[in-house]
Amino acid sequence: MTAALVDVPPDEWIELVDVPDDESRARLLRLGLLDGRVECRRRIRNGPVVVRRRGTEVALGRSLARDITVERAGRDGERR
Amino acid sequence: MTANGEAAGGLGTGDGEALVALVGAPNAGKSVLFGRLTAEYADVSNYPGTTVETTAATVGSTRLTDTPGVHGISSFSEEERVTKEAVLEADAVVNVVDATKLDRDLFVTLQLLDMGVPTVVALNMMDELEADGVDVDVDALEAALGVPVVPTVAVTGSGVDELRDRLPEASAPASTPVDSYYDALPDAVEASRAEKTLLVEGDEPTARRVAARGLVADGGDAPLADAGAREAVYRERRSRVRSIVEAVEREAGPGRAAEQRLGDLLMRxxxxxxxxxxxxxxxxxxxxxxxxxxxxxxxxxxxxxxxxxxxxxxxxxxxxxxxxxxxxxxxxxxxxxxxxxxxxxxxxxxxxxxxxxxxxxxxxxxxxxxxxxxxxxxxxxxxxxxxxxxxxxxxxxxxxxxxxxxxxxxxxxxxxxxxxxxxxxxxxxxxxxxxxxxxxxxxxGLGLAWWVGYLAVLLGVLGVAGVFLDRTLPGRAEPLIEQLPRLRVPxxxxxxxxxxxxxxxxxxxxxxxxGATAAAVSTLDYVGALDAIVKGVRPLTAALGLPPSFGRVLVLGLIRRDFAAAGMTDMALSASQTFVGLIVVTLFVPCILTMAMILRERDARSALLVWVGSWVTAFTVGGAVAAALEVIA
Structure with missing residues (x-):
């Protein structure tokens, strides 16, 4: 089930499958956020979305979060 | 000097100073470690570059540079450009890795090794790692990377002596998986291994630099930097990071969560x-x-x-x-x-x-x-x-x-x-x-309604100017990608x-x-240019419905903003005149210190844009407000 990152509720495990902007994709790739499942930590109303992977928390601006397509794995998605 | 693939033995034994750069993610502890490594030595100096600062100090025959924190060596930001230059110049690098963020920080480590930069890894924040209830097998990490790995706690100084001792062992593997991508580069390209790595990662400034050497075949307009390969190189490197982390890291006990909650409180x-x-x-x-x-x-x-x-x-x-x-x-x-x-x-x-x-x-x-x-x-x-x-x-x-x-x-x-x-x-x-x-x-003295009006006009100008600049300047707003560091007591x-x-x-x-700016303004004052400005702006002050003496206030405002506002206290002005005057002096040019700083931090064009823009905005908005008040009254 795909969705925009901006629509994912907190505490859900997701996979970022499409980041259209080249530079943003490269930056997220370096941080390991495109390696597999990440946890959607917090969604600030009309603001950035915070995702977490292995203790690294990264805030993504709303305009970027709107463009990112994610695969939703649900609340009990296992950690890897 | 350019780092190349050879193992760098005998650091600091050559003729000149050995250049060593401290490289790592923001908040990995570089600056504390820098302080520890150079603590006893007085010759510390900051070089605030054009935009982002680096600090350097000479210790014995080693020149140590502290670079801005980055998550990769490329050109996505000013910090990265500065750090990339420091790495390309360095004879060796101390790569500061946050042990609690191994999965994030090893990307830079492997990138440095791919570039063939002789490296020693400082595995920092070992105390925090323990508090998190995680264990990292340092020997296994050293074996996997093929370069020295020294566990440190920069804040207490633990491991710093060993780090200093092992600096001469800085090395890089003779070949890494990134080599296979070099084939895509033109055969004639004259570039170091570090530059070749940046080229296959699509780094434009490196491509320009290499092309400018004129050593590539003439007329060869094939792009040197190919952004397409970047993704493949990055993904391959990430897969190496994952397998190393999987091999060396394991949960050793229950971790803590208090700071997490505090951090959350700050963002909600x-x-x-x-x-x-x-x-x-x-x-x-x-x-x-x-x-x-x-x-x-x-x-x-x-x-x-x-x-x-x-x-x-x-x-x-x-x-x-x-x-x-x-x-x-x-x-x-x-x-x-x-x-x-x-x-x-x-x-x-x-x-x-x-x-x-x-x-x-x-x-x-x-x-x-x-x-x-x-x-x-x-x-x-x-x-x-x-x-x-x-x-x-x-x-x-x-x-x-x-x-x-x-x-x-x-x-x-x-x-x-x-x-x-x-x-x-x-x-x-x-x-x-x-x-x-x-x-x-x-x-x-005027009352609350004028206060509200003043704030509304300023916020309006801020919003309109921001939207205007956003629409007219080339490029687009950079999306926020912000890594959130651990909260701690400073x-x-x-x-x-x-x-x-x-x-x-x-x-x-x-x-x-x-000093130079002050001398120039004093000269203008002496030859009467400032008085000429007072005369020159007379039509403008008249258009705003303000007395000619307001020109003197503006000239003071060229030097210091509060002087301009203070100059108005002695003038006999009506409420609406005071209001218009205050709007004008607020929007008017920044003080002379600020202008000197804009010149230093940006460039002459930006400074001129701000200065001229302030004149235009101050009088346009002031005029509009004056006209509006006339209609209301």
Whole structure:
């Protein structure tokens, strides 16, 4: 089930499958956020979305979060 | 010198100094480690480059450079460009890795090794790792990377001696998986292994540099940097990072969660907004009230006005013989507007020095505590509407304390485009605390409705100017991708050291610049150019319905903003005239210190844009408000 990152509720495990902007994709790739499942930590109303992977928390601006397509794995998605 | 694939033996035994760069992610502990490695040695100096600072110190025959924190060596930001240059010049690198963020930080480590840069890894924050209940097998990590790995706790100094001892062992594997991508490059390309790696990663500046050598085949217009390969290289490197982390890291016990909750509180609007307002109010109080008004007020009003300036004036009058040629010299040295030995010294020591120290203390503390990125998250929403992202919250708040200092802090807002927007908004629509003091006094006499009107006009200008710049400047707003560091109690020693280094470096650069500007303005004053400006703006003041004497206020405003506002207190003006006048002096050009700082931080074009833009905006908005008031009345 795909969705925009901006629509994912907190505490859900997701996979970022499409980041259209080249530079943003490269930056997220370096941080390991495109390696597999990440946890959607917090969604600030009309603001950035915070995702977490292995203790690294990264805030993504709303305009970027709107463009990112994610695969939703649900609340009990296992950690890897 | 360029790092190449050979193992770098005998560091510092050659003829010259060995260049060693400290490289790692932001908040990985580079600057603390830098302090530890250079602690006993006095020769520490800051080089605030054009935009982002690096610090260097010479220890024995080694020149150690502390670079801006990055998550990769490329050109996505000013920080990365500065760090990339330092890495390309270095003979060896100390790669500072946050042991608790191994999965994130090993990307840079492997990138350095792919580039063939001789490296020693400082596996820092081992104490935090233990507190997290995680264990890293250091020997296995060393074996997997093929270079020395030294566990350290920079804040206590643990492991620093071993790190220093093993620095000469810095090395890089002779070949890495990235080699297979080099085939795609033209055969004739004359580039080091480091440059080849950056080329296959699509780094444009490296491509330009290599092409400029003219060693590539003529007419070969095939792009050297191919962004397409970048993704493949990055993905392959990430897969190596994952398998190393999987092999060396394991859970060793229950971790902690307290800071997580505190960090969350800061980002959730319900709790974060009050906490952020509290923090920013504290910064504003220290900068805007304690320092900008009390300390500076005492220094200017008592130390300089009563003692220093009269004494210097007397000495100069004594020493200079009478005679025609002496008059201009005396004017240049001691005139009451910007005398080189009197008011200029007063501005630098009485105004600039206290503000600079207070500013770096406040910023250093917030930086050390890890709260700045969380403030950015909280304010991203509003600021993204005016072409900025959340990182611009600091300059805009500091600006209400002192616009000059705020211009320096625009370094942290990201791309050139955003820095220019932030600088322009600061120069245009943010009144500084010195000015706010006088303006509050004048508006208090008029009543609350005028206050509200004043704020509404300023916020309106800020919004419109931001949207206008966002639409007209080339490029687009850079999306916020902000790594949130661990929150912690700031360490006073670290903050004090950073403050001292940065303040000294700042003054070294700013003082000559300001002195030259002051001399130039004094010359203009002496030859009567300032009076000519007063005459020249007469039609403008008349159009605003203000008396001709307002021109004098504007000329004072060219030098200092609060002088302009203060000049209005002596004028007999109606309520609407005062209102229009205050709008004009607020939007009018930034003070001379700010202009000197914009010149230093940006360039002449940006400074001119801000300066001319301020004239236009001040009179356009002032005129519109005057006309509107006429209609209402």
């Amino acid at each position: 609007p319900m709790t974060g907004v009050p906490i952020a307002i509290g923090l920013l109010a504290a910064v504003f109080y220290v900068m805007g009230v304690v320092v900008a008004q009390r300390v500076v007020g005492y220094a200017e009003g008592v130390l300089f006005d009563r003692y220093y300036n009269p004494a210097v004036e007397a000495v100069v009058a004594d020493l200079l013989p009478g005679g025609e040629w002496a008059a201009p010299v005396e004017f240049l040295l001691v005139n009451g507007n910007l005398g080189l030995l009197t008011i200029t010294v007063q501005y630098v020591l009485g105004v600039l020095l206290p503000l600079v120290v207070a500013f770096y203390l406040a910023i250093g503390t917030l930086e050390d505590a890890g709260v700045l990125p969380r403030l950015a998250v909280l304010t991203d929403r509003g600021l993204s509407r005016i072409g900025l992202n959340g990182r611009a919250v600091v300059p805009l708040v500091v600006g209400v304390g002192c616009v000059t200092m705020a211009v320096i802090s625009t370094r942290m807002v990201g791309s050139r485009r955003e820095r220019l927007i932030a600088t322009a908004l600061l120069g245009l629509a943010i009144p500084c605390s010195a000015q706010i003091g006088v303006i509050t006094g004048l508006l208090a 360490r006073p020693g670290n903050v004090a050291r950073k403050t001292a280094n940065r303040s000294a470096a700042f003054l070294r650069e700013a003082v000559p610049l300001f």
